[in-house]
Amino acid sequence: MPKKRFDPLEALATTPLAKAVASSSIGKSVATKLGVPPSVELRRGRNNPGGAISLAELNNSTLTRRTLQLLGLFTINPVIDTPDARTLGEAGRPVPPGYEGRLGALVLDLTELRAVTDLEYVRGVLRPAIRALERSGRIIFVARTPETFDELEPRVLAQGLDGLNRTVAKELRGGATSNLVWVDPETTPQALASTLRFLLEGRSAYVDGQSWRVGAAEVADDVATSVRPYAGTIVAVTGAARGIGAAIARTFARDGATVVGVDIPASGEALARVVNEIHGTALQLDITLPDAGERIAAHVAERYGEDARLYAIIHNAGITRDRMLANLDEKGWAAVLDVNLAAQLRMNASLLDGRAGGLADGGSIVGISSTSGIAGNKGQANYATSKAAIAGLVRAMAPRLADRRITINAVGPGFIETEMTAAIPYLQRQIFQRSNSLAQGGKPVDVAETIAYLADPASAAVTGQVVRVCGQALVGQ
Amino acid sequence: MTDRTAVVVGGNRIPFARSHGAYRQASNIDMLTAAIDGLAARFGLSGHRVGEVVGGAVLKHSRDFNLTREAVLGSSLDPHTAACDLQQACATGLEATIYVSNKIRLGQLVDGIAGGADSVSDTPMSVSDGLRRALLAANAAKTLPARLAAISSIRPGHLVPDPPGITEPRTGLSMGEHQALTTSRWGIGRTEQDEVALASHQNLARAWGEGFFDDLVTPYLGVTKDQGVRVDTTLEKLGALKPVFGRGEGATMTAGNSTGFFDGAAVTYLADADYAAEHHLPALARIVDVEVAAGDYTLGGEDLLLAPTYAIPRLLERNHLLWQDFDYYEIHEAFAATVLATLAALNDEAYCRSTLGLSGALGEIDRSRLNVNGSSLAAGHPFAATGGRIVPALAKLLHQRGTVDGRPARGIVSICAAGGQGAVAILEAC
Numbered sequence A: 001m002p003k004k005r006f007d008p009l010e011a012l013a014t015t016p017l018a019k020a021v022a023s024s025s026i027g028k029s030v031a032t033k034l035g036v037p038p039s040v041e042l043r044r045g046r047n048n049p050g051g052a053i054s055l056a057e058l059n060n061s062t063l064t065r066r067t068l069q070l071l072g073l074f075t076i077n078p079v080i081d082t083p084d085a086r087t088l089g090e091a092g093r094p095v096p097p098g099y100e101g102r103l104g105a106l107v108l109d110l111t112e113l114r115a116v117t118d119l120e121y122v123r124g125v126l127r128p129a130i131r132a133l134e135r136s137g138r139i140i141f142v143a144r145t146p147e148t149f150d151e152l153e154p155r156v157l158a159q160g161l162d163g164l165n166r167t168v169a170k171e172l173r174g175g176a177t178s179n180l181v182w183v184d185p186e187t188t189p190q191a192l193a194s195t196l197r198f199l200l201e202g203r204s205a206y207v208d209g210q211s212w213r214v215g216a217a218e219v220a221d222d223v224a225t226s227v228r229p230y231a232g233t234i235v236a237v238t239g240a241a242r243g244i245g246a247a248i249a250r251t252f253a254r255d256g257a258t259v260v261g262v263d264i265p266a267s268g269e270a271l272a273r274v275v276n277e278i279h280g281t282a283l284q285l286d287i288t289l290p291d292a293g294e295r296i297a298a299h300v301a302e303r304y305g306e307d308a309r310l311y312a313i314i315h316n317a318g319i320t321r322d323r324m325l326a327n328l329d330e331k332g333w334a335a336v337l338d339v340n341l342a343a344q345l346r347m348n349a350s351l352l353d354g355r356a357g358g359l360a361d362g363g364s365i366v367g368i369s370s371t372s373g374i375a376g377n378k379g380q381a382n383y384a385t386s387k388a389a390i391a392g393l394v395r396a397m398a399p400r401l402a403d404r405r406i407t408i409n410a411v412g413p414g415f416i417e418t419e420m421t422a423a424i425p426y427l428q429r430q431i432f433q434r435s436n437s438l439a440q441g442g443k444p445v446d447v448a449e450t451i452a453y454l455a456d457p458a459s460a461a462v463t464g465q466v467v468r469v470c471g472q473a474l475v476g477q
Numbered sequence B: 001m002t003d004r005t006a007v008v009v010g011g012n013r014i015p016f017a018r019s020h021g022a023y024r025q026a027s028n029i030d031m032l033t034a035a036i037d038g039l040a041a042r043f044g045l046s047g048h049r050v051g052e053v054v055g056g057a058v059l060k061h062s063r064d065f066n067l068t069r070e071a072v073l074g075s076s077l078d079p080h081t082a083a084c085d086l087q088q089a090c091a092t093g094l095e096a097t098i099y100v101s102n103k104i105r106l107g108q109l110v111d112g113i114a115g116g117a118d119s120v121s122d123t124p125m126s127v128s129d130g131l132r133r134a135l136l137a138a139n140a141a142k143t144l145p146a147r148l149a150a151i152s153s154i155r156p157g158h159l160v161p162d163p164p165g166i167t168e169p170r171t172g173l174s175m176g177e178h179q180a181l182t183t184s185r186w187g188i189g190r191t192e193q194d195e196v197a198l199a200s201h202q203n204l205a206r207a208w209g210e211g212f213f214d215d216l217v218t219p220y221l222g223v224t225k226d227q228g229v230r231v232d233t234t235l236e237k238l239g240a241l242k243p244v245f246g247r248g249e250g251a252t253m254t255a256g257n258s259t260g261f262f263d264g265a266a267v268t269y270l271a272d273a274d275y276a277a278e279h280h281l282p283a284l285a286r287i288v289d290v291e292v293a294a295g296d297y298t299l300g301g302e303d304l305l306l307a308p309t310y311a312i313p314r315l316l317e318r319n320h321l322l323w324q325d326f327d328y329y330e331i332h333e334a335f336a337a338t339v340l341a342t343l344a345a346l347n348d349e350a351y352c353r354s355t356l357g358l359s360g361a362l363g364e365i366d367r368s369r370l371n372v373n374g375s376s377l378a379a380g381h382p383f384a385a386t387g388g389r390i391v392p393a394l395a396k397l398l399h400q401r402g403t404v405d406g407r408p409a410r411g412i413v414s415i416c417a418a419g420g421q422g423a424v425a426i427l428e429a430c
């Protein structure tokens, strides 16, 4: 067991003063007066819901059923709220039919949604399910990507589900989430499996009210069902010394990857601690160096052999230099754009040029956008520009990388509890933390799990997507 | 037994910090552990059983009798990694490298870590002899009165702790005072000493700026760079400092051209060349040959810090090399005057003939090849850590240089040590 050594940051966070402020009775009593309930502990990790999974299939759709079968998950039939099924309760009020016991999840296969009248079925299965859903339960909509329809009515209905999903997410309580998966006519159960599993499991704890697309790709059965998808792969994570990056490194290592942790030389001590814990290697490198991509590739080739290739690069390193535009000079503008955007463009170019230690065909790139980039944020002109550009980057590059079977996606974190955000004063932090449907901040691991899902070889059909990890933050889409 | 090739894979150290500063709470074990952990992270050694880790400290607490093994146990290396403590004053780090490389060459190890740590901030203090005798007597006493009698023999003066000796026990002179004798004997002037110091700072600052240390150093306790390096120093500033060693005319040694007190730790990762190739470990340079020497500075009146001048000719002869045959010279800057006296002695006909028993002087070297990325005057000199600072950095330089005139680039390391000793090693680029 490594002996515990002195950690200045930890020491700072645990000073009596910091603790007193964090747990101050003033802070707490104000919070109580504001009516802030304690937040629910979310289900996390590779854990399925505790209760049953109910599968509702509209018309003759079978994609979801076959996908859940592939994953070895048992389902029950949905309880449907129809006028006939209701009973009379106290005071003579009609009571909708209910589930026996708590429900773990309701998965709605709406790929055959064609007419407005079909929506009544959707309401009918949602009503009993929402009343029975357990803590950290799941509602998952599976629907056809609107653009894949030629006819008008199915197309607009598919779009309508987006509003329904976002509303369900807002109405759910107790850490339960609702998300919508768009599928193509060509999407196979193998291609869909990683997404459904991710959404059902605790790994998607802080992903709520989101919708994204699963297209078509060849995925073998064993790949689709693997729980150690990164065994034998090398994954590089930038900004791995702390915060979200450290969680990403640990999550990939848990799932079998050999991790190359990259961070600036000044962060080397923390970086060494992270990579030693997960048996990876450290590369002390400022990613804004013009040859950063070459150096990452050279490190991979040198440490793991000339034939070794990166399976994935996770562009996590990012900085903020907050200033209102009225006070923003060229330095604060350029520094953020260089780390958060330009460096990524340069690194991608060199890692994709086929060099030794570069990105393998069939591999994956994941970037980090932000709610600030999606919604805009006062005082973050530089940051929001860079983060919106990352969302644009993955959408633009996905089709260009398709012939090499490389996927490129991004996550959009909301308020994530890191060492940095822990420094925000109690009340302000409470407000930030609770401005979302789950009424709490996310954890670095929530972002990491979502990235690991996106980069998973089983997610080969997921590319060009931006998945927000924000507990359905009030701002942004 | 086989004759294998020992190569330097790389190294790691923590930035060297001024004593009683950033690392004042850190022990030698803490610092050595940090140096090993940074190395483990760089080369993916966490959980790996390294053949042997060899290191030491000059200012060593008696409770640290297993300093290196304790550092291994506190590190991320496999706890099945064996360790050995070794000590040769300021040459400890280089001697540890010699120990490990020899075992590799004999086929007894496929890989090993060599290094050292020293803290001037956390020095061991011993109790005075008077107090120690009284306490031992009290401990041995069988009756209470006898015990009280023993304790009552303690006098206030006994309670003052003895700091560790920084003087040579046999001469009573400090190292600076010894060097001052050498400096005046060899007529080393003030300006040339200050020039050596200035070059050390400028070269080290340049190397840091170029990112040369990005894969040689891992920050520790918030320190990210060597604290000794002065980017803005000038000959004028150095020239304004008052001498601290020597007397009158001959007083030329200042705090600017002598190394100060620093805390730090450094390690070198060595491996068998074939093992390195099979395990995707870089081979920067091979250890060609080594030599240690000692001079009779007590009765013989020889220079305390010029023992490397004995080792160098012996090493050159055995390897059929000339003093001029090196592309890089790393001569540890205990004092600027030590480096200059070493060079002067090897270029002195009389010294080389009479003292070294050679047929003539070794001659001069190209000074532009000397300590090209700075040395101890700028980086600082935590005694046992200096070998682990120099060897990986020289190996990296040689590897970057590759070949010179169709042969591998060649370098030499020379470290003088207390007790009139010195260790020297030749490295060649892989």
Ligand SMILES: NC(=O)c1ccc[n+]([C@@H]2O[C@H](COP(=O)([O-])OP(=O)(O)OC[C@H]3O[C@@H](n4cnc5c(N)ncnc54)[C@H](O)[C@@H]3O)[C@@H](O)[C@H]2O)c1
Pocket: A238, A239, A240, A241, A242, A243, A244, A245, A262, A263, A264, A267, A285, A286, A287, A288, A315, A316, A317, A318, A319, A339, A368, A369, A370, A371, A412, A413, A414, A415, A416, A417, A418, A419, A420, A421
């Ligand atoms: N924490 C949040 O709430 C939040 C929200 C949205 C987005 N994000 C994004 O998530 C990512 C990680 O955020 P975090 O909170 O963990 O931040 P953090 O500051 O705790 O960690 C960022 C890491 O990146 C490293 N880094 C910075 N510049 C670098 C460079 N030039 N080269 C190499 N490494 C460099 C830093 O040293 C640090 O270790 C960032 O891209 C950030 O913009 C965070």
